[in-house]
Amino acid sequence: MADNGVINPWTVSGEIDYNKLIERFGTKPIDWKLLDRFKKYTGGLHFHLRRGVFYSHRDLDVVLDEFEKGNRFVIYTGRGPSGPVHLGHLVPWIFTRYLQQTFDAKLIFQFTDDEKLMLNPELTEEEVDHWTFENALDLMALGFEQEKVEFIVNRRHSEKVYRVALKVARRTTVSTVKAIFGFDGDTSPAFMFFPAMQAAPCFIESEREGRPVPCLIPAGIDQDPFWRMTRDTATKLGYPKPAQIHCRLLPGLSEGGKMSSSVPGLAIYTTDGPDIVEEKINKVNTQGRGPETCSLYQYYYFLFEESDEALTRIAEGCGARACALCKAQLIERVNNVLENHRVRREGKRSTVTDLLNL
Amino acid sequence: MADNGVINPWTVSGEIDYNKLIERFGTKPIDWKLLDRFKKYTGGLHFHLRRGVFYSHRDLDVVLDEFEKGNRFVIYTGRGPSGPVHLGHLVPWIFTRYLQQTFDAKLIFQFTDDEKLMLNPELTEEEVDHWTFENALDLMALGFEQEKVEFIVNRRHSEKVYRVALKVARRTTVSTVKAIFGFDGDTSPAFMFFPAMQAAPCFIESEREGRPVPCLIPAGIDQDPFWRMTRDTATKLGYPKPAQIHCRLLPGLSEGGKMSSSVPGLAIYTTDGPDIVEEKINKVNTQGRGPETCSLYQYYYFLFEESDEALTRIAEGCGARACALCKAQLIERVNNVLENHRVRREGKRSTVTDLLNL
Numbered sequence: 185m186a187d188n189g190v191i192n193p194w195t196v197s198g199e200i201d202y203n204k205l206i207e208r209f210g211t212k213p214i215d216w217k218l219l220d221r222f223k224k225y226t227g228g229l230h231f232h233l234r235r236g237v238f239y240s241h242r243d244l245d246v247v248l249d250e251f252e253k254g255n256r257f258v259i260y261t262g263r264g265p266s267g268p269v270h271l272g273h274l275v276p277w278i279f280t281r282y283l284q285q286t287f288d289a290k291l292i293f294q295f296t297d298d299e300k301l302m303l304n305p306e307l308t309e310e311e312v313d314h315w316t317f318e319n320a321l322d323l324m325a326l327g328f329e330q331e332k333v334e335f336i337v338n339r340r341h342s343e344k345v346y347r348v349a350l351k352v353a354r355r356t357t358v359s360t361v362k363a364i365f366g367f368d369g370d371t372s373p374a375f376m377f378f379p380a381m382q383a384a385p386c387f388i389e390s391e392r393e394g395r396p397v398p399c400l401i402p403a404g405i406d407q408d409p410f411w412r413m414t415r416d417t418a419t420k421l422g423y424p425k426p427a428q429i430h431c432r433l434l435p436g437l438s439e440g441g442k443m444s445s446s447v448p449g450l451a452i453y454t455t456d457g458p459d460i461v462e463e464k465i466n467k468v469n470t471q472g473r474g475p476e477t478c479s480l481y482q483y484y485y486f487l488f489e490e491s492d493e494a495l496t497r498i499a500e501g502c503g504a505r506a507c508a509l510c511k512a513q514l515i516e517r518v519n520n521v522l523e524n525h526r527v528r529r530e531g532k533r534s535t536v537t538d539l540l541n542l
Numbered sequence: 543m544a545d546n547g548v549i550n551p552w553t554v555s556g557e558i559d560y561n562k563l564i565e566r567f568g569t570k571p572i573d574w575k576l577l578d579r580f581k582k583y584t585g586g587l588h589f590h591l592r593r594g595v596f597y598s599h600r601d602l603d604v605v606l607d608e609f610e611k612g613n614r615f616v617i618y619t620g621r622g623p624s625g626p627v628h629l630g631h632l633v634p635w636i637f638t639r640y641l642q643q644t645f646d647a648k649l650i651f652q653f654t655d656d657e658k659l660m661l662n663p664e665l666t667e668e669e670v671d672h673w674t675f676e677n678a679l680d681l682m683a684l685g686f687e688q689e690k691v692e693f694i695v696n697r698r699h700s701e702k703v704y705r706v707a708l709k710v711a712r713r714t715t716v717s718t719v720k721a722i723f724g725f726d727g728d729t730s731p732a733f734m735f736f737p738a739m740q741a742a743p744c745f746i747e748s749e750r751e752g753r754p755v756p757c758l759i760p761a762g763i764d765q766d767p768f769w770r771m772t773r774d775t776a777t778k779l780g781y782p783k784p785a786q787i788h789c790r791l792l793p794g795l796s797e798g799g800k801m802s803s804s805v806p807g808l809a810i811y812t813t814d815g816p817d818i819v820e821e822k823i824n825k826v827n828t829q830g831r832g833p834e835t836c837s838l839y840q841y842y843y844f845l846f847e848e849s850d851e852a853l854t855r856i857a858e859g860c861g862a863r864a865c866a867l868c869k870a871q872l873i874e875r876v877n878n879v880l881e882n883h884r885v886r887r888e889g890k891r892s893t894v895t896d897l898l899n900l
Contacts, residue, residue, distance in 0.1 A: 298708050305712060339705045346700035350656050350732055354663060358734060359727030369717030374708055376716060377735035 191406050193365075194303070202239060202405070202432050209408045211240045211430060221248050226286050231490045232279045232431065240405060242415070243427035250398045250424075251287060257398035258389045259283055260426070262294035262336075262382070265315035266307060269322040270451035271518075272434035275486055279431065280402045281326050289400075290332045292385045293323065294345075298338040299382070302372045312339075320536040322454050325529040335539045336388075338381055348384035348391060353377055355420040356413060364409050383414035386426040396424045405430035434486045435479050437468050454526070458519045465515050470507040475499040480507075480514055488517045549764050551723075552661070560597060560763070560790050567766045569598045569788060579606050584644050589848045590637045590789065598763060600773070601785035608756045608782075609645060615756035616747045617641050618784070620652035620694075620740070623673035624665060627680040628809035629876075630792035633844050637789065638760045639684050647758075648690045650743045651681065652703075656696040657740070660730045670697075678894040680812050683887035693897045694746075696739055706742035706749060711735055713778040714771060722767050741772035744784040754782045763788035792844045793837050795826050812884070816877045823873050828865040833857040838865075838872055846875045 190197050191205065206213055214233065218241070223229055232238045247257050261280055263273070284291050297312040316337055324330070336345055361367065361376055389397040401411060408430065415425040437450040452464055468480060475481040481498065489495045498510070548555050549563065564571055572591065576599070581587055590596045605615050619638055621631070642649050655670040674695055682688070694703055719725065719734055747755040759769060766788065773783040795808040810822055826838060833839040839860065847853045856868070 298704075301708060301712055309709075339708065340701070342700035342704035343698075346656075346704050347697045350659060350697065351667075353730050353732035354659055356731060357727060358725065358729045358731050361731045362727070367716065369715060369720070371716045372711050373714060373716050373719045373734035374711030374738065376731040380732065 193407050193409060196406050196433060205405055206240050209405065211242050211408065214239055214241050218244055230279060230282045234492065235485060237275065237486055238279055238429050238431045240430040241428060243425060244429055247398050247400050247427040255398060257287065257289055257400045258292055259289045260292045260385050260399050260401050261403050262296060263319050264296045264300045265312050265319045266300040266304065267315060268453045268455055269319050270453045271487060272451060275434050276402050276404060276431050277323055277326055281328055283402060284328060284332060290334065291328060292334050292336060292388065294382065294385050295335065295337040296382060298374065299378050302374045302378060317536060317540065320540060321529045321532050324532040324535050325525050330535050330539065333539060336385055337540060340540065344388065345381055345384045348387055349380040351421055352383045352417045353380035355417045360413065364413050379410055379413050382410050383417065386414055387421065387423045390423045398424045399426040401426055401428045403428065403430065404433050406433065435482050437464055437479050452518060454522060456522065461518050461522065462515050465511050475502045478502065480510060483514055488514060551765050551767060554764050554791060563763055564598050567763065569600050569766065572597055572599050576602055588637060588640045592850065593843060595633065595844055596637055596787050596789045598788040599786060601783060602787055605756045605758050605785040613756060615645065615647055615758045616650055617647045618650045618743050618757050618759050619761050620654055621677050622654045622658045623670050623677045624658040624662065625673060626811045626813055627677050628811045629845060630809060633792050634760050634762060634789050635681055635684055639686055641760060642686060642690060648692065649686060650692050650694060650746065652740065652743050653693065653695040654740060656732065657736050660732045660736060675894060675898065678898065679887045679890050682890040682893050683883050688893050688897065691897060694743055695898060698898065702746065703739055703742045706745055707738040709779055710741045710775045711738035713775045718771065722771050737768055737771050740768050741775065744772055745779065745781045748781045756782050757784040759784055759786045761786065761788065762791050764791065793840050795822055795837050810876060812880060814880065819876050819880065820873050823869050833860045836860065838868055841872060846872060
């Protein structure tokens with residue numbers, strides 16, 4: 185696959201060569217030594233690790249070293265609440281829940297409602313408030329322990345985050361932010377400050393506890409530029425550099441059949457009913473493609489077939505068995521998963537109201 | 543006086559031609575019509591208005607029109623808490639208290655602790671917290687009604703201000719901020735966002751009340767660039783443009799006798815004891831200067847002689863009577879004022895603790 189894609193926190197398009205990204209971003213592959221360490225804690229390996237969905241990291245070894253010394257880490261990730269959640273968003277969140285359970289770790293989850301408002305002048309404040317609540321339902325439906333989750337909605341919980349963001353912003357410059365994120369003159373000045381707002385939660389637990397609390401960020405590799413800046417300032421602040429564990433991005437379904445890394449592409453939303461799911465999947469032109477370039481196969485790979493043997497059978501059968509069968513099976517699985525998800529989601533309304541301090 | 547001075551929110555130096563600033567900044571002089579309107583409310587005129595200490599404005603007439611229609615305005619001003627308060631700082635605050643009393647208006651007072659931290663990498667957070675408290679004592683010692691004062695400390699009360707600042711920042715650009723404030727690459731990215739933080743309190747009352755609440759800002763004319771940006775965004779937000787009333791800056795005492803507009807120059811702090819005041823004033827080289835260029839005369843003019851007749855006598859006597867006499871009289875007055883100020887200041891500790899939500 186040629187590295188002709190664009191990937192940064194705001195644009196993902198074209199075909200992404202994930203191995204080249206490791207080189208370009210200066211991260212490290214998750215190797216067998218790290219996988220062995222994970223096995224030690226869990227007896228097995230999450231399928232996202234076995235399959236290299238989570239495939240790259242920074243300082244994951246350091247965080248595990250600290251964990252073994254008894255210095256527990258906090259997990260930090262987040263979401264820009266400007267629309268509904270699709271299956272691609274669930275990938276890192278499912279892995280995040282696995283991390284929370286495995287390491288009995290606190291999760292700090294940031295809603296970057298401020299970022300979304302800066303990015304899109306048409307978006308209203310009511311809309312981001314609405315999507316914050318809706319997205320939070322999707323997150324909590326995945327089974328996180330409420331007692332170990334803290335929400336930070338930037339516009340709502342500014343007192344938690346602005347003070348720490350300022351510590352970060354004092355230790356970087358406009359030139360640095362420009363070099364990493366490439367802003368221009370038409371950008372809102374808030375956007376220059378925003379990387380510090382996204383950096384702040386990495387240090388909030390250290391601030392509170394008055395000692396270095398390690399932080400591990402599970403997220404799409406497209407978010408990496410934020411953490412490069414954050415790691416530079418961590419050193420200046422005397423805090424541990426936040427560690428990252430990066431995942432590949434679930435490709436969009438594509439009507440024409442050409443698999444694209446653009447997110448969401450033709451996405452399946454968690455609120456899509458059975459008919460819509462059926463229609464979206466049936467539309468995909470799969471003819472003549474092998475598993476490597478078939479977006480349906482990617483859905484099994486990332487989310488809907490946890491058994492490696494069953495997955496191998498799907499891959500091996502590809503081309504031999506009718507695509508229609510493969511589609512029908514996927515439609516059924518997606519609909520089953522989403523139906524259960526929506527029931528759990530509805531059950532989280534009071535939890536989310538609590539967590540948002542509404 | 544040549545217009546060879548530098549004046550902006552962070553640098554005031556050289557000799558400032560205040561009349562040329564009206565032209566340069568595009569403000570309006572406070573004319574006899576406006577003064578007549580003030581007289582109507584108060585029966586007389588505050589000596590800062592009579593003497594043109596407050597001499598320039600934007601939309602003061604609009605704010606007074608609204609007031610006459612029963613639409614009360616909020617007063618907004620503030621302080622960057624990075625050091626002790628000197629007599630120059632008291633000038634706009636004394637006038638602000640007069641405005642509060644005359645128009646029975648609420649005062650929003652912003653402490654830009656964030657700005658000070660961005661500007662000075664050496665400054666600690668403990669220091670700005672300390673100065674916020676100390677400066678607040680000086681403010682409240684002037685006799686503001688506590689019930690009609692709201693403090694906004696940016697790092698402490700971020701939830702009040704960040705959300706509104708974001709509304710402002712969404713409606714401006716990096717280029718606009720650069721054009722007005724002239725930031726460069728070494729600037730903290732927080733500083734690009736800061737003008738929106740300073741703008742936000744202009745709109746907080748409108749936000750809360752869900753109707754356009756006029757805002758009047760009494761401040762040194764050096765702060766004007768902030769309000770130019772704020773007024774542009776007010777229109778986009780559908781809020782009233784904040785009005786300003788601008789004062790000249792109290793010149794520093796200068797040992798060599800040359801009156802400079804630099805603030806603080808050799809400043810007298812509110813905490814300076816009698817001996818220090820005596821020493822500072824006696825050091826000033828006044829020989830052969832007329833009232834126009836004598837910094838001691840400016841202290842009578844701005845603060846220590848409210849009677850116009852008595853002031854005229856001081857001006858007329860200048861050169862004729864001994865400078866030593868003039869100095870001795872000023873030393874006595876400054877020390878009397880500061881002694882009373884310090885007693886009132888100590889009495890405000892619990893008030894300030896309340897207002898800061900400590």
